[in-house]
Amino acid sequence: MAAYKESLSSRIFDVFNTLFMIFIIVIMLYPFLHVIALSLSETSEIMKGNVNIIPRGFNVEGYKLILTSPQLWIAYKNTIIYAVLGTFITLLFTSLMAYPLAINDFVAKKFITVYLTITMFFSGGLIPTFLLIRNLGLINTIWVMVLPGCVSAYNVVVFRTFFQGISPELRESAYLDGANDFIILFAIILPLSKALLATFGLFSMVGHWNSWFDALIYLNEEKKYPIQMILRKILFVSNASAANDAAQVMIESRLVHPKNIQMAVIVVTIAPIMCVYPFLQKYFVQGVMIGSIKG
Amino acid sequence: MKEFIRKCIKQRYLFLMILPGFLVILIFNYLPIYGILIAFKDYNVAKGVWGSDWVGLKYFKMFLTNPMAGRLFKNTFLLGLYSLLWGFPAPIILALLLNEIKNDAFKRTVQTISYIPHFISVVVIVGMLAEFCAVDGVFNKIRVLLGLEALPLLAYPQYFRTLYIASNIWQGVGWGTIIYLAAITKVDPTLYDVAAIDGANRWQKVVNITWPTIKPTTTILLIFNISGILGTNYQKILLMYNTRTKSVADVIGTYVYELGIQGAQFEYTTAIGLFMSVISFILLFIANFISRKVSETSLW
Numbered sequence: 001m002a003a004y005k006e007s008l009s010s011r012i013f014d015v016f017n018t019l020f021m022i023f024i025i026v027i028m029l030y031p032f033l034h035v036i037a038l039s040l041s042e043t044s045e046i047m048k049g050n051v052n053i054i055p056r057g058f059n060v061e062g063y064k065l066i067l068t069s070p071q072l073w074i075a076y077k078n079t080i081i082y083a084v085l086g087t088f089i090t091l092l093f094t095s096l097m098a099y100p101l102a103i104n105d106f107v108a109k110k111f112i113t114v115y116l117t118i119t120m121f122f123s124g125g126l127i128p129t130f131l132l133i134r135n136l137g138l139i140n141t142i143w144v145m146v147l148p149g150c151v152s153a154y155n156v157v158v159f160r161t162f163f164q165g166i167s168p169e170l171r172e173s174a175y176l177d178g179a180n181d182f183i184i185l186f187a188i189i190l191p192l193s194k195a196l197l198a199t200f201g202l203f204s205m206v207g208h209w210n211s212w213f214d215a216l217i218y219l220n221e222e223k224k225y226p227i228q229m230i231l232r233k234i235l236f237v238s239n240a241s242a243a244n245d246a247a248q249v250m251i252e253s254r255l256v257h258p259k260n261i262q263m264a265v266i267v268v269t270i271a272p273i274m275c276v277y278p279f280l281q282k283y284f285v286q287g288v289m290i291g292s293i294k295g
Numbered sequence: 296m297k298e299f300i301r302k303c304i305k306q307r308y309l310f311l312m313i314l315p316g317f318l319v320i321l322i323f324n325y326l327p328i329y330g331i332l333i334a335f336k337d338y339n340v341a342k343g344v345w346g347s348d349w350v351g352l353k354y355f356k357m358f359l360t361n362p363m364a365g366r367l368f369k370n371t372f373l374l375g376l377y378s379l380l381w382g383f384p385a386p387i388i389l390a391l392l393l394n395e396i397k398n399d400a401f402k403r404t405v406q407t408i409s410y411i412p413h414f415i416s417v418v419v420i421v422g423m424l425a426e427f428c429a430v431d432g433v434f435n436k437i438r439v440l441l442g443l444e445a446l447p448l449l450a451y452p453q454y455f456r457t458l459y460i461a462s463n464i465w466q467g468v469g470w471g472t473i474i475y476l477a478a479i480t481k482v483d484p485t486l487y488d489v490a491a492i493d494g495a496n497r498w499q500k501v502v503n504i505t506w507p508t509i510k511p512t513t514t515i516l517l518i519f520n521i522s523g524i525l526g527t528n529y530q531k532i533l534l535m536y537n538t539r540t541k542s543v544a545d546v547i548g549t550y551v552y553e554l555g556i557q558g559a560q561f562e563y564t565t566a567i568g569l570f571m572s573v574i575s576f577i578l579l580f581i582a583n584f585i586s587r588k589v590s591e592t593s594l595w
Contacts, residue, residue, distance in 0.1 A: 097316030124327020210416030
């Protein structure tokens with residue numbers, strides 16, 4: 001490389017490429033900064049249209065309204081329950097199903113593989129699934145938020161591939177020591193698969209955190225709504241005044257701008273993800289890698 | 296046969312392990328596939344899917360003779376096509392440009408930041424979009440600077456597709472680079488050195504070394520994207536559209552939601568869903584066939 005002298009055009013390209021990457025950073029971060037700035041700005045500054053990425057004045061009334069609304073805390077609690085339970089079921093059922101498929105002489109291996117593969121290409125679609133869930137009486141229950149889709153063919157295949165990478169001798173020697181397959185899976189295989197569980201656990205958590213459509217069609221009581229549904233309501237359905245009665249009064253007396261409230265809910269909704277993102281980023285990327293090697 | 300049964304008994308724990316996942320998939324994947332039958336029936340809850348009376352292709356004819364169908368097809372197809380044309384190359388270009396960044400720390404920073412929007416929910420994305428498109432929002436400030444009139448952009452059909460596609464790209468482009476960057480790391484670095492000795496410039500290296508390496512990945516993803524061209528993200532559109540933009544925003548997915556879930560026309564909307572699945576399947580076959588002829592990369 002040392003002998004290779006860079007041409008002028010190559011250096012010009014580097015300059016533009018670097019500028020372009022800085023542009024990408026700005027584009028990616030600007031909306032978040034703008035939302036935070038709006039959520040914290042004075043009513044008068046918002047009305048004058050002065051807010052950019054730095055809060056003008058300092059106004060936490062929007063946050064106060066949101067955080068004193070019981071609705072938000074109930075939704076937060078619901079979301080955490082759906083996410084934790086859903087993720088637990090996903091990891092448990094996926095591991096259980098993937099383990100036998102990683103064993104070469106499992107008699108049903110071929111059948112189960114075909115059984116799974118078919119679901120990758122065919123699905124019933126929105127309406128038949130909706131009817132089924134209605135007929136099963138799952139509407140407005142916690143199960144509708146955690147069971148459908150908890151086992152996906154793709155995840156089972158990734159788990160199986162990962163388990164196959166673990167030395168089969170471990171299993172065989174445990175077998176000779178009298179351990180059964182459940183003990184082998186939970187005491188030997190899963191402790192060796194922490195990275196896999198962490199990665200897919202995170203994906204599942206984020207998926208539940210961000211999901212809203214299932215709640216829209218399957219839940220009909222607000223006290224069961226996850227956080228995204230409350231966000232949807234405050235942003236699109238009934239304006240910011242829906243946060244609570246106090247909000248309406250404060251908007252009318254110009255103590256708080258509807259945007260303060262709307263942007264504050266957005267911040268409160270994405271805050272948990274943003275807080276863990278920097279630390280867990282590598283696991284997310286790893287997840288794509290594990291998946292793409294197979295695919 | 297005896298041998299087989301003995302083996303099954305010996306592997307009983309393995310069967311027990313399969314069971315929960317097997318049942319979940321049977322119930323939530325296979326039963327809805329069976330439920331598609333109502334597309335050919337006059338569905339009666341009391342009689343069940345099988346017991347309901349057959350009506351043949353009634354609902355398919357109903358859809359194809361519906362004057363709305365043309366608009367729905369056009370909107371779905373155009374939105375999918377434009378999404379593909381703009382959205383598919385974006386992460387490839389970004390990945391190739393990122394690959395040319397020599398400072399590793401800077402490169403990693405750009406990557407880490409560009410992944411963030413991927414983790415944001417559709418509700419938040421559309422909420423931000425609505426704020427940016429408001430009359431006093433950021434996009435209109437830019438419009439005013441350019442001497443244009445401030446407009447509530449989400450209420451104008453001519454901006455709908457651009458906003459939908461641009462926000463999709465904003466959300467997905469960074470995350471989309473991961474798979475290409477992973478493919479690029481498989482390039483043997485000595486190839487670049489050899490090419491440099493031969494006097495190749497950077498553009499030539501990209502065209503002759505990097506691009507051929509990521510081409511199979513690109514082809515596979517392209518096949519999937521083409522077959523998914525009709526699978527618009529209707530959940531996002533449900534949050535984005537309004538009566539004024541419906542003329543372009545109305546797609547098959549939103550129509551099925553409105554008539555099926557809200558209007559309880561189950562058989563009709565199931566028929567529409569099935570019809571669209573069949574078309575997507577045909578697209579997958581065609582894309583795969585062309586790819587096999589042209590580039591020798593195929594799914595099967």
